[in-house]
Amino acid sequence: MRLILISLLAMTVRMTVPYLCTALGELYAQKSGVLNLGLEGMMTVGAFLAFMVNYHTGSAWLGLLAAVGGCLLAALLYGGLVIWFGVDQPITGIAFNLLILGSSSFFYRLAFGVPATMPLAERTFPLRPIPLLSHIPFLGEILFQQYGLVYLTFLLVGCSAFFFRRTKAGIILIACGENPKAAETRGVRVNRFRLAGVLISAVFSAIAGTYLSTAIFNQYTAGMVAGRGYIAFALVIFGKWNPVHIMAGALLFGFLEALALLMQVTALIPHQFLLMAPYALTILALVVTSFKSRSARPACLGVRYKSSR
Amino acid sequence: MANRTAAPPLLRLEAVTKRFGPLTANDHISLDIHQGEVHVLFGENGAGKSTLANLIYGCLQPTSGAIYLNGQPARFRSPRDAAAHSIGMVHQHFMLVPTLSGIKNLLLGLDYGRGPLLDLRQAWERAQTLCEQYHVDIDLNKEIWKLSVGEQQWVEILKALFLDSKILILDEPTAVLTMQQAELLMERILDMKRAGITVIMVSHKLKEIDRAADRISVLRRGKLIGTVYARETSHEQLVEMMLGSNHQLGVENPPKTPGKPVLELDRVSACNSERLQTLTDVTFQVRGGEIFGIAGVSGNGQTDLYEAVTALRPLAAGQIKIHGQPISETIHYRDWSALKVAEIPEDRIQNGSIGSMTLEENLIFGRHWDKRFRRWGILNRRAAAPLAARQLEDYDVRPAELGCRAQALSGGNLQKLLLSRELSGQPRLIVAAQPTRGLDIIAEEFIWKQLLAARAQGAACLLISEDLDELAALSDRIGVLYKGRLVRIFDGDFSLSQIGSWMIHGGEAQ
Numbered sequence: 010m011r012l013i014l015i016s017l018l019a020m021t022v023r024m025t026v027p028y029l030c031t032a033l034g035e036l037y038a039q040k041s042g043v044l045n046l047g048l049e050g051m052m053t054v055g056a057f058l059a060f061m062v063n064y065h066t067g068s069a070w071l072g073l074l075a076a077v078g079g080c081l082l083a084a085l086l087y088g089g090l091v092i093w094f095g096v097d098q099p100i101t102g103i104a105f106n107l108l109i110l111g112s113s114s115f116f117y118r119l120a121f122g123v124p125a126t127m128p129l130a131e132r133t134f135p136l137r138p139i140p141l142l143s144h145i146p147f148l149g150e151i152l153f154q155q156y157g158l159v160y161l162t163f164l165l166v167g168c169s170a171f172f173f174r175r176t177k178a179g180i181i182l183i184a185c186g187e188n189p190k191a192a193e194t195r196g197v198r199v200n201r202f203r204l205a206g207v208l209i210s211a212v213f214s215a216i217a218g219t220y221l222s223t224a225i226f227n228q229y230t231a232g233m234v235a236g237r238g239y240i241a242f243a244l245v246i247f248g249k250w251n252p253v254h255i256m257a258g259a260l261l262f263g264f265l266e267a268l269a270l271l272m273q274v275t276a277l278i279p280h281q282f283l284l285m286a287p288y289a290l291t292i293l294a295l296v297v298t299s300f301k302s303r304s305a306r307p308a309c310l311g312v313r314y315k316s317s318r
Numbered sequence: 319m320a321n322r323t324a325a326p327p328l329l330r331l332e333a334v335t336k337r338f339g340p341l342t343a344n345d346h347i348s349l350d351i352h353q354g355e356v357h358v359l360f361g362e363n364g365a366g367k368s369t370l371a372n373l374i375y376g377c378l379q380p381t382s383g384a385i386y387l388n389g390q391p392a393r394f395r396s397p398r399d400a401a402a403h404s405i406g407m408v409h410q411h412f413m414l415v416p417t418l419s420g421i422k423n424l425l426l427g428l429d430y431g432r433g434p435l436l437d438l439r440q441a442w443e444r445a446q447t448l449c450e451q452y453h454v455d456i457d458l459n460k461e462i463w464k465l466s467v468g469e470q471q472w473v474e475i476l477k478a479l480f481l482d483s484k485i486l487i488l489d490e491p492t493a494v495l496t497m498q499q500a501e502l503l504m505e506r507i508l509d510m511k512r513a514g515i516t517v518i519m520v521s522h523k524l525k526e527i528d529r530a531a532d533r534i535s536v537l538r539r540g541k542l543i544g545t546v547y548a549r550e551t552s553h554e555q556l557v558e559m560m561l562g563s564n565h566q567l568g569v570e571n572p573p574k575t576p577g578k579p580v581l582e583l584d585r586v587s588a589c590n591s592e593r594l595q596t597l598t599d600v601t602f603q604v605r606g607g608e609i610f611g612i613a614g615v616s617g618n619g620q621t622d623l624y625e626a627v628t629a630l631r632p633l634a635a636g637q638i639k640i641h642g643q644p645i646s647e648t649i650h651y652r653d654w655s656a657l658k659v660a661e662i663p664e665d666r667i668q669n670g671s672i673g674s675m676t677l678e679e680n681l682i683f684g685r686h687w688d689k690r691f692r693r694w695g696i697l698n699r700r701a702a703a704p705l706a707a708r709q710l711e712d713y714d715v716r717p718a719e720l721g722c723r724a725q726a727l728s729g730g731n732l733q734k735l736l737l738s739r740e741l742s743g744q745p746r747l748i749v750a751a752q753p754t755r756g757l758d759i760i761a762e763e764f765i766w767k768q769l770l771a772a773r774a775q776g777a778a779c780l781l782i783s784e785d786l787d788e789l790a791a792l793s794d795r796i797g798v799l800y801k802g803r804l805v806r807i808f809d810g811d812f813s814l815s816q817i818g819s820w821m822i823h824g825g826e827a828q
Contacts, residue, residue, distance in 0.1 A: 176434050176435055177428075177434055177435070178434060180415075180425065180426055180436065181426065183417065183418060187416060188414065188415050191412075191415055191423075191426065192426065194413045195426050195427030196398025196401070196427055197426075305417070308417075
């Protein structure tokens, strides 16, 4: 029983990361006033590039680098379109997701045809137990026998909270999303900061995608991101634009996913129910969180800013 | 003007021109601003005052002309440039981030403190010193949205003072303030002057000029008419400069010939959305052909009274009758419109109009069910258009284009639009809240005339206003609202100071 519980909770932490990392990135974009609905596509780009580079070079880190590079390019295109040309943000995001969904399958086919056995990543990210801490009974086994990217992601929660509360760039980013004109009168180049927000969200999505294909699953399959990008997007709203609340939400989704995996093995409940649960929960959470006196939603979210000069 | 000061002017504008497409907002404006003076840019709405202020602050770039600071040519490419030259500006629409605390708003975009981190403690101490100097009591740790409008304005002013601004530009600083707040602000402006700060204030209110101004530059249609010393210039002269002709200010208020009671309130009590009782035992009557003024310091139940009388607010107790017929908030819209009540709400943008709809559509709101405007249950635009066009012309709404969206109108024109809609149907009761707030003298006078004309035709009018001059000019009787109670009704002979003291003490001190 203890073993099951530990593996369930350790798996929860592990499955939380793709949601959490992507949602944290989206937080930067949204705080700056840009909706990046292309998270699903960005994660797919990250997962695909990380896997391909890993497969061919045998280096997990080069895979991560390629994923980040690819996502940055995509974000540059997306950011340019929506920030400077004022193209509708949600529509561009969804179009981007559909484009990536199709093209990633296409390139995968091009590279591997229809393989009889799924090609595996050459060299995946290993588990990195933390000395001493990992020997703490129970907690250590859950929290400190994880991948490096897991520690990094949870560290980013604190860093992000600090960034938005205590740094100059943090309040500028908030100002760009709340009252860009106010930021401009203080000499801020609003649209550059907004692009920075989008680029940060791309880097975080790339990390999440890399983590999926070369840390926990070791292979790339079409549609493997499986809606996580959309859920991460919802998590930002669910978490009321607060990094710690977003983490709480992500843990909930991670737990449901871990439970679904466990049920697949033990078959207590039909695991399809648990596969459905995250989506049902997303809707429920959004309904519940919409009953709130003052929304924390950035006032100029999704609104293009044109400098008056 | 004669050159009375030997020192070179602090700021000099030379033939500054700003064009927006075909429109010339500022036409070759040359003026000097001296060290330590309060200089008012005076003129009608749309005379180019705000544009000029924005040019000085670097928010806009002049099409031609030059600006000199301390005799040196200065070209401010951005507000940041201006700030670097110790110029600060408080915009009419606050440039604040509502979700950040006051102190973080002060620090926004500044290179203050070490490295990438905010130095909140040092900033806090500095801000506290400024607050003490100007007797301001604001919790700067609160987020902006939790502060009142007056407090928000102070955060905006502190933003400029925080940067050690030697020149402070205020763009219509009292437009959003109540009368008391406005008076207090003028006091503080004099404090700033004593501290050696040069203040440039955009205004169209004579009262503010009397209180604080040293010199006044009058603008009309983008041109500088002249710069005068406030001490040596009468209101009549200023108004003449502003309007260009011998314009008689003020309105005639013929004696009343009251008719039957139109609006009757009997021991009315009501609560606000937080369930606090905000109106208590209010009893009064307004007769046909009479203007009944409601005076009071803002927040003493005026909004509640307006909403109760216009059947928007349920009553906790008492009864309201219009033409002898009891009304309640459940009244059907068509029964309500049969009562012919003209409603002029306090917030003309939120409650009086729909910005994204056209002038024509805004003009037929509330009357869209009228037989004239519908055919087979469908809006008959062909019938509506000429009527709407005539109304725009009668009320001199500019631009007089039916297809123009309401949000494109200036405050004065929007209010005229509302008035033309509400008064055109021969109303028998007019309920007006702050009908001239934020408007220039011309628009104000126009609206006063319309209200008096309706009164002459026998309409009853309930006029809720914070502007005592307005109440005195129009009202036959004035009631004072204090903490939700009607504490005193002045009939005929009243003095403003008497009313003022009842507004502040509610008769408790007497």
